[in-house]
Amino acid sequence: MVIPDEVPMVALLGPRDELLRTIERAFPRIDVHVRGNEFRLTGDSAELALAERLIDELLSIVRRGQPLNRDAVERSIGMLRAATSDRPADVLTMNIVSSRGRTIRPKTLNQKHYVDAIDSHTIVFGLGPAGTGKTYLAMAKAVAALQAKEVNRIILTRPAVEAGERLGFLPGTLTDKIDPYLRPLYDALHDMVDPESMSKLMAAGTIEVAPLAYMRGRTLNDAFIILDEAQNTSPEQMKMFLTRLGFGSKMVVTGDTTQVDLPGGVQSGLKVVQQILDGVDDIHFARLTSQDVVRHRLIGDIVDAYGRYDARQQRGPRRPRAVEEESSS
16 A cells, blocks of 8 residues: 655654554554555455555545544544444544644544434433543533534533532532532533633623522523433433423433432432433434543443443352252252
């Protein structure tokens, strides 16, 4: 395969051939040799076809002006092996919003489908473990919608539920008391809106961050509304929130049903709503998995390990073989 002269080989191979070594590890049945601007591939025919497609995709990503890194190469290989109709180059170069030199975009196929669902549905539920970008991508879409004047305001909310520990009575004003619960939303906003603009937008009410209890009795028109940590809502709270939807608005509800912090005996509204609204037109449930984790690589392994542990707990402890034989006799 001959790479065009206008594409620097270091962009495809990476510093000190880091990306080339990533490709070699992913295709152990292929010998990869690079000389000048040529790739020479020999080995298993099926793997050769896949490796050729990979180089084409990486070349397309570089031509679109996005730098490559090891994560992008590994995710491209995963998408190609999954044999989906979506091209890795289309997924990894899909820009949602740019701010202060940073561009926010999906990094996995499921994330792209999630973002596409937000465009095509009025209410979208983003379900998945920590680190899959559920809230972050939804907020990026909200900022993009505000910039494009598709909505007049952004409303971010989450239930004020403590995550497994009691904080006691917090000092200060009401704003000071609820701030710790809403801090993750502020952190994500700071990545997408410069501080000066953010303070002005919040002062004008164009961006509102509030606890879920503040939503009762309101009708939210021409707004992009995000409910975060929705697994910590009761069924009644979930119904209350969803019925706030007004004309010209979109809603995104995000949560992880494996991390419910509600007191014992209280059902999660996010679990119940999947049974109630399944199949309702213009409502979409986007499900992300540990394969979509975009934080530290260990988080995906941690999520999988907890999933296996929970499955074993549901099956119950396995009795030793000697005990089983004795009871059967």
